[in-house]
Amino acid sequence: MFNVQAIRADFPILTQTVKGKNLVYFDNAATSQKPKQVIEAIANYYETINANIHRGVHYLSQISTDRYEAARETIRKHVNAQHAFEIIFTSGTTHGINLVASGFEPLLNENDEILIGALEHHSNIVPWQFLAERTGAKLRVIPMLENGTLDLSSLSEILTEKTKVVAVNHISNALGTINPIREIIAAAHAVGAAVLIDGAQAAPHLQPDVQALDCDFYTVSGHKICAPTGSGFLYGKESWLNKMRPYQGGGEMIKEVTFEKTTYADLPHKFEAGTPNIEGGIGLGVALDYLNNIGFDKIAAQEQSLLEYATAKISAIDGARIYGPDTSHKTSVVSFNIEGVHPYDLGALLDKMGIAVRTGHHCAQPIMNFFDIPGTVRASMMFYNTFEEIDALVNGIEKAKQMLL
Amino acid sequence: MSISAIQEEIVAEFELFDPENWDERYQYVIDLGKSLPLIDAKYKTDENIIKGCQSKVWLHADYEGGKVVYSADSDAILTKGLIAILIRSFSHQAPKDILEAKTDFIDRIGLKEHLSPTRANGLVSMVKQIKMYALAFSSKSEQQA
Numbered sequence: 001m002f003n004v005q006a007i008r009a010d011f012p013i014l015t016q017t018v019k020g021k022n023l024v025y026f027d028n029a030a031t032s033q034k035p036k037q038v039i040e041a042i043a044n045y046y047e048t049i050n051a052n053i054h055r056g057v058h059y060l061s062q063i064s065t066d067r068y069e070a071a072r073e074t075i076r077k078h079v080n081a082q083h084a085f086e087i088i089f090t091s092g093t094t095h096g097i098n099l100v101a102s103g104f105e106p107l108l109n110e111n112d113e114i115l116i117g118a119l120e121h122h123s124n125i126v127p128w129q130f131l132a133e134r135t136g137a138k139l140r141v142i143p144m145l146e147n148g149t150l151d152l153s154s155l156s157e158i159l160t161e162k163t164k165v166v167a168v169n170h171i172s173n174a175l176g177t178i179n180p181i182r183e184i185i186a187a188a189h190a191v192g193a194a195v196l197i198d199g200a201q202a203a204p205h206l207q208p209d210v211q212a213l214d215c216d217f218y219t220v221s222g223h224k225i226c227a228p229t230g231s232g233f234l235y236g237k238e239s240w241l242n243k244m245r246p247y248q249g250g251g252e253m254i255k256e257v258t259f260e261k262t263t264y265a266d267l268p269h270k271f272e273a274g275t276p277n278i279e280g281g282i283g284l285g286v287a288l289d290y291l292n293n294i295g296f297d298k299i300a301a302q303e304q305s306l307l308e309y310a311t312a313k314i315s316a317i318d319g320a321r322i323y324g325p326d327t328s329h330k331t332s333v334v335s336f337n338i339e340g341v342h343p344y345d346l347g348a349l350l351d352k353m354g355i356a357v358r359t360g361h362h363c364a365q366p367i368m369n370f371f372d373i374p375g376t377v378r379a380s381m382m383f384y385n386t387f388e389e390i391d392a393l394v395n396g397i398e399k400a401k402q403m404l405l
Numbered sequence: 406m407s408i409s410a411i412q413e414e415i416v417a418e419f420e421l422f423d424p425e426n427w428d429e430r431y432q433y434v435i436d437l438g439k440s441l442p443l444i445d446a447k448y449k450t451d452e453n454i455i456k457g458c459q460s461k462v463w464l465h466a467d468y469e470g471g472k473v474v475y476s477a478d479s480d481a482i483l484t485k486g487l488i489a490i491l492i493r494s495f496s497h498q499a500p501k502d503i504l505e506a507k508t509d510f511i512d513r514i515g516l517k518e519h520l521s522p523t524r525a526n527g528l529v530s531m532v533k534q535i536k537m538y539a540l541a542f543s544s545k546s547e548q549q550a
Contacts (some may be wrong), residue, residue: 019427342481344459344526345435348519349483352427360459360525374480377460403432404482 002302007294007384012034014195014384021354024389029173029201029333029380030358031223034287038226041286045279052275054252071285072268075233078288079218080209088234089281093200094123096165096219096234099271100196101127102249103244108164110136115159118144118151118370119177122363124167124198137164142184144370147278148175148324155187163193170202170218174364174378175324176307176333178202185215194240200224204382205303205331207296210235214344222280227287233392234271241267248273276284299383303332306381306390310334313394314379317401323376332381335362338397341404343375349400350377355393406506408502411494412510430515431483436475438486444478455534456502460484464531466538472497473542475535484526487511487519491528495535508532 008014008250011033016023025033026279045067051060053068069084076084090096108114114128118141132139140158143151150168159166166188171178181197187196199208203220210218217240222231236244246253246264250273264270292297308327311334314320319339325328337343347359360375361368368375379393406414422429444453448465455462460481467474475496479485494510495503511520522529 342460344481345458345483349431352431374461403428403435 002298002383002398004302004384004386008386010037010290011384012036012039015360018354018356019352022392024355024392026379026381026385026389026393027356027358028204028382028385029176029224029362029378031229032204032226032382034226034228034383035290037226037290038283038287041283042050042228042279045282053272053278054269059087064278064282067282067285068276071281074285074288076166078207079235080211081235082211086236086238087237088235088241088268088271089276090219090232091230091277091280092221092223092232093198093219094127094221096217096232097124097196097198098127099234099247100165100219100236100240100244101131102273103241104131104165104194105134106245107243108135108137111162112137112164113140113160114138114164115140115142115166115188117142117179118366119148119172119175119179120167120169120364120366121198121200122365125366128165128167131165137202142168143368146179148172148367149329150177150179150184152180152183155184157393159187159193161191163188163191165196166193167196167198169198169200170208171199171205171331172273172324172364172367173201173333173366174362174376174381175335176201176330177324178329178331180211181215185213189214201331201333205296205300207292215242222284222287225284225287226290227284228240228277228280230277231284233284238267240293241271244271246270246273250274294383303381304386306385307332307334310379310381310390310393313390314397317394317397320397320403323371333378334380335376335378337373337376338401341401343377345404346377346397346400350393350396350401352394352400353396355396357393408494408498408506412506415490415494416510424515427515430459434486434490434516435482436486437489438479438482438484440473441478441485441489442490444476448476449470449478455527455530456527457484458525459524462488462527462531464534464538466535466542468542468545471499471546473500473503473539475538477531479527481521484528487516487528488531490516491532491535492515500539500546503539504536504543 013033049063051064053065072084072087075087143149185195194216197215199218200221203225216237218235223229253265253273255265311327322336338352358378449463453463462479464477475486475492
């Protein structure tokens with residue numbers, strides 16, 4: 001049995017009132033809230049073990065290094081990577097994608113192509129545009145269909161021997177669409193291309209198995225999975241990580257430095273220049289333990305129930321249109337508009353009622369251009385949300401409609 | 406009437422609403438947004454657009470008899486209502502007065518959050534643009550004088 005009230009008791013922020021009303025937080029796809037276990041881990045880090053890692057010979061440095069490396073191992077186990085050194089700590093998904101795009105620069109030339117999906121977040125578009133500009137490679141796009149899913153019918157034409165990298169999100173942030181990444185990965189590997197999966201929106205809802213997926217890279221943001229802001233990780237296959245150029249130079253990432261030449265450190269340190277976000281990495285491990293303690297099967301089941309309930313309720317509102325596929329092909333995101341209502345107006349009025357949603361283009365302007373809309377209102381749910389909160393949202397939408405129309 | 410006098414008038418009007426009740430104030434802004442005369446279609450061009458992340462604003466200015474006359478529009482009603490309030494305060498005024506005028510009366514009518522850069526609705530840029538037009542017209546009138 002899923003005891004949502006017991007779970008909510010772990011999240012101090014959810015108990016507060018906003019503008020005199022109980023907070024209804026439906027902006028989870030932007031960032032998740034943090035359980036007290038994670039908050040306490042951060043405080044505990046600074047109160048008891050704060051020291052720089054991998055360097056000191058002293059007691060505190062040893063403990064903080066051990067905790068940080070234990071978190072890496074927690075992540076390795078969670079995504080079923082073969083080696084802990086294939087897990088690179090990052091500040092989040094954006095960092096991970098930029099790291100890979102930059103690392104591929106020496107490996108690409110003007111005859112090569114980079115393939116991304118039409119459903120990408122800007123952070124999985126712009127770094128590849130940079131790479132294309134720097135190498136002369138061409139950026140191509142897997143088109144999308146009216147139902148908000150990728151159109152793979154043309155894949156055999158746009159994915160060719162020229163394609164060197166394919167970058168797609170596991171789940172769309174704007175619509176919640178679950179992409180057929182196994183199919184894309186297999187097709188990409190058939191032509192020898194490396195595949196990066198942007199897992200920012202998937203990691204909160206499911207447990208990725210990087211070996212079963214056979215992806216070459218998988219990037220995750222800690223802040224979306226109940227971990228501290230500014231934490232995250234990149235999984236990369238050892239063979240690719242060894243071929244890639246380091247992203248940033250600095251301390252920690254070197255083996256030997258002279259003014260003539262520097263040799264790089266072994267994985268994962270080659271990609272971890274400078275003092276990292278130590279408490280963030282440790283907090284990320286604690287967050288994964290927290291989620292796994294609940295169980296991703298239970299989390300997914302609860303979120304699917306919330307999604308189905310919200311979809312039914314919002315669909316029943318006169319003039320509502322939900323963008324994206326049906327509930328069996330997406331995660332707990334309802335991206336919608338009400339006929340005749342600008343998403344900004346609806347979002348601003350819901351805010352006055354203590355309901356947090358995201359409005360606008362969700363950093364995915366190509367999708368909004370596809371539907372020819374200024375944006376959508378996005379309600380994104382996590383396991384700690386309740387059916388009563390969905391009722392509050394629906395009542396709020398009805399009230400806003402009355403005021404605006 | 407001076408800009409500050411108009412702004413005091415607007416503040417006095419908003420004081421009639423129950424401070425505990427946001428609905429009334431917002432309904433008033435929404436109704437203003439619905440009633441604002443649209444900008445002349447020929448000025449609703451890409452050149453006059455101020456792109457916010459959330460909503461778009463179109464702004465046009467004319468210079469008539471030493472006064473700046475603004476007209477504007479937005480695709481979002483709340484933004485449009487705020488525009489109506491800003492235009493009421495700044496339009497038909499001398500460039501010098503517009504340049505010196507403040508917008509803190511928006512805080513006093515409880516709509517501060519809409520004039521915040523984080524809202525990205527185009528209003529902050531619109532206020533800047535209102536002042537830019539005033540500056541352009543004031544230097545133009547000095548040259549002519």
